Amino acid sequence: MMSIEQIFSYSAKNPLLFNQYTFLFLFTAMFAGFTLVHKHVRIRNFYLLAFSLFFYFKCSGLYFLLLLFSTLVDYGCGFGIYRAKHKWSKNLYLGISLLTNLGLLAFFKYSYFLIDSINGFFQTDFKAVNFLSAFANGTFGTSFDIHEIILPVGISFYTFQTLSYSIDIYRGKLKPCGNVFDFAFFVSFFPQLVAGPIVRAAEFLPQIKRPYYLSSSGFGRAVFLIMGGLFKKVVISDYISVNFVDRVFETPEMYSGFMNLMAVYGYSIQIYCDFSGYSDIAIGLAALLGFKLPINFNSPYKAQSLTDFWRRWHISLSSWLRDYLYISLGGNRKSKVRTYVNLFITMLLGGLWHGAATKFIVWGALHGVGLALHRVWAKYFNIATTKVGKLVAVVFTFHFVAFCWMYFRAADMTTVGTMLESIFTDFDFAGMFHRIGAYWKVFTLMLLGYVVHMLPSNLKNRMQWWFTEAPLYVKVLIFVLVIFVIYQATSADIQPFIYFQF
Numbered sequence: 001m002m003s004i005e006q007i008f009s010y011s012a013k014n015p016l017l018f019n020q021y022t023f024l025f026l027f028t029a030m031f032a033g034f035t036l037v038h039k040h041v042r043i044r045n046f047y048l049l050a051f052s053l054f055f056y057f058k059c060s061g062l063y064f065l066l067l068l069f070s071t072l073v074d075y076g077c078g079f080g081i082y083r084a085k086h087k088w089s090k091n092l093y094l095g096i097s098l099l100t101n102l103g104l105l106a107f108f109k110y111s112y113f114l115i116d117s118i119n120g121f122f123q124t125d126f127k128a129v130n131f132l133s134a135f136a137n138g139t140f141g142t143s144f145d146i147h148e149i150i151l152p153v154g155i156s157f158y159t160f161q162t163l164s165y166s167i168d169i170y171r172g173k174l175k176p177c178g179n180v181f182d183f184a185f186f187v188s189f190f191p192q193l194v195a196g197p198i199v200r201a202a203e204f205l206p207q208i209k210r211p212y213y214l215s216s217s218g219f220g221r222a223v224f225l226i227m228g229g230l231f232k233k234v235v236i237s238d239y240i241s242v243n244f245v246d247r248v249f250e251t252p253e254m255y256s257g258f259m260n261l262m263a264v265y266g267y268s269i270q271i272y273c274d275f276s277g278y279s280d281i282a283i284g285l286a287a288l289l290g291f292k293l294p295i296n297f298n299s300p301y302k303a304q305s306l307t308d309f310w311r312r313w314h315i316s317l318s319s320w321l322r323d324y325l326y327i328s329l330g331g332n333r334k335s336k337v338r339t340y341v342n343l344f345i346t347m348l349l350g351g352l353w354h355g356a357a358t359k360f361i362v363w364g365a366l367h368g369v370g371l372a373l374h375r376v377w378a379k380y381f382n383i384a385t386t387k388v389g390k391l392v393a394v395v396f397t398f399h400f401v402a403f404c405w406m407y408f409r410a411a412d413m414t415t416v417g418t419m420l421e422s423i424f425t426d427f428d429f430a431g432m433f434h435r436i437g438a439y440w441k442v443f444t445l446m447l448l449g450y451v452v453h454m455l456p457s458n459l460k461n462r463m464q465w466w467f468t469e470a471p472l473y474v475k476v477l478i479f480v481l482v483i484f485v486i487y488q489a490t491s492a493d494i495q496p497f498i499y500f501q502f
Contacts, residue, residue, distance in 0.1 A: 015153065016058035018281050019233055026055075027285070034289065038212040045185050045208055048289065052190040056154070059194055063152035066104065067188060073100045074162040075183045078176040081169045090170060097166035101159045108151050113356030154194030156353060158187055160320055165201040167324055174202050182208050189291070191282040195275070197296040197316035204291070212290040220468030220475065222287035227482045229280030232273035235489040236449045240266050241274075244442040249409055252419045256428035259435055260419045266442070267409045268402045269449040272300065275314070301401070301453055304393040305378070306370045309401055321350050340375065344368035354408070359416075363407040370400060 007026070016023055030051050037043045057064045073096070080093035111128040119126055133144035165183075168174035177183040186204050214222075248255050248263035255263070279296035286293045296315050303309035310318045329342040344365070351364015410416045428435075436443055467475065 010057055010061040015060065016055065018278065019230060026058075031288070038290070041209065041211060044212065045182060048190075049181060049185040049188065052185070052188040052193065055190040056188060056193060060153040063155075066152055066155070067158060068184070070101060070104065070158065070162055071184045071187045072180070073097065074166055074187075075177070075180050077166050078169050078183075081166060082176045094166060094170045097163065101163050105155060105159045108149060108155060110356040111149050157196050157198055158193060160198050160317075160324075161200075162187055164198075164320065164324060168200070168202060177201070177205055189286070191285040191289075191291075192293055195278050195282075196314070197279055197282065197294050198320050199293060199316070203294060207291050210290075214288065214290055217468045218287060220470075221464060222284040223475065223479065224464050224467045225280045225284030225287070227479060229277040229282075229284065230486055231482060232277035232280070232449070234486045236445050237270045237273035237277060239489055240442050240445055240449075241270050244439060245270055245409075249411070249415065249419075252415060252422060255422070256431060256435070257423040257426045258428050258432050260422045261427075262435075262439075262443070262446075264402050264406055264419070266446055268301070268398075268405050269446055269453070271405065271409075272297070272453065273449055299453060299457065301398050301450070302394060303397050303401075304390055305397055306367065306374050306400065307378075309397055310367075310371070317350070317353075321346050325349060340372040343371045343375070347371060358413065359407045359410060362413070363404050366404045366407070370404075 016026075034044070034047065037047050053064055053067075056067055077093045077097040080096075081090050084090040084093060115126050115128045118124060127147050128149055130144070130146050130149045133142075133148070134146045136142045137144055137146065165174070165177075165186075169176055177186070182205065185208060186199070186201060189199070189204070192199055245263050245266040248259055249267070252260050252263075276297040283293045283295070294316055298312040298315065300309055300313035303312055326342055326346040329345060330338055331342060332339040334342075345368070347368030348361065348364045351360045351362070351367070354360045354363070406416050406419060407413075410419070467478065470478075
């Protein structure tokens, strides 16, 4: 039983996650209050804003003040850009927004990487300094470690969200939000705050003014998405991570090439189930509250090319990079060579967005080269015209993506080299069936994840329709059964969502 202090305090060792029973309790309590105010749009928005800020406080502590700071800066810059009479003043306000948002992101996310690079190149011994901790120590007498910089949860997501608001106003595609509280609600809306989808102001702000509406079929779809997301996260992703994938990636030299290859396949389905599971939960929770969030995944491993993959994977991020980075660089409006360079730079920076490490830069660079090569290939060849050709294209694309995931997951480049060497020189065909038998639970869940993922879209839609149209007692029975399975599969330690670290 949680105490009042535990409910309203922040624990760095136990931040609030969607897959915790604490969140289920808090959301249920919040939703009970929501049913009392949902008919009054203004009160409803204030109520959800307050809970969203409370949720972020439970996720990241006093960093919620940083969220408020970014919100106020971009709200002011939006009005400045819109009301500016001269080009230079519009550029000034946009520059303030870019400098503030990207500056904070760079400070919290890339300080160690930059300092380490400088020290390695110049043989110096500089140390990163957290000026916020130093300010707090000097002002309030706290004792924070000034050389420790902790990444605020979700900063990469809400930074892109607020930046898109300023840029859209600058481009004349959006008028500024007339109310700072509505803008704060847009930025901090808790379902998608810490790991997406990245929502555009033009998509979300109009919904704030609308009265609450949720049909019975909409309710069924929301519950279906939440159940499916939790199942993907806890039953599939967490189980194969804790019981197999993490072990192999930590010490690949202890396993055969077959097991290393299975770990690559395992991580590929793990990260999909983890991240798409979060997105499903976020979309479902938002729907229960009367808001529509954009789809973020569309069966990405069915992709017939790398270009197709990025139309299906983390759609809100890939579309953001396309609209605000690739197009800003010139897109495909310049020469062919410039188009390929723009693709490469976009994906390279997309990799760097995920983290300040060489492995993420390599991951982004591989995707950038792959996208450029696909454009060249597609100009002269198209094998995906027959069923066999489409299958070959899907298999090839998946294995290229899975190969890239090795760099994304591995601790360092040496680990990738060890895994590849093991796969190609020590596969151990003779021991395959013994290993499959020893890890049959893990491999069964991996197979289940891939089978469900590859099901035809119309079949998945029919399953969702059947659930939404089923009698209430059937919905309750299925819900209880799924929660029971999730409870049985829950590991001893709650596993955070992978994209929380970004």
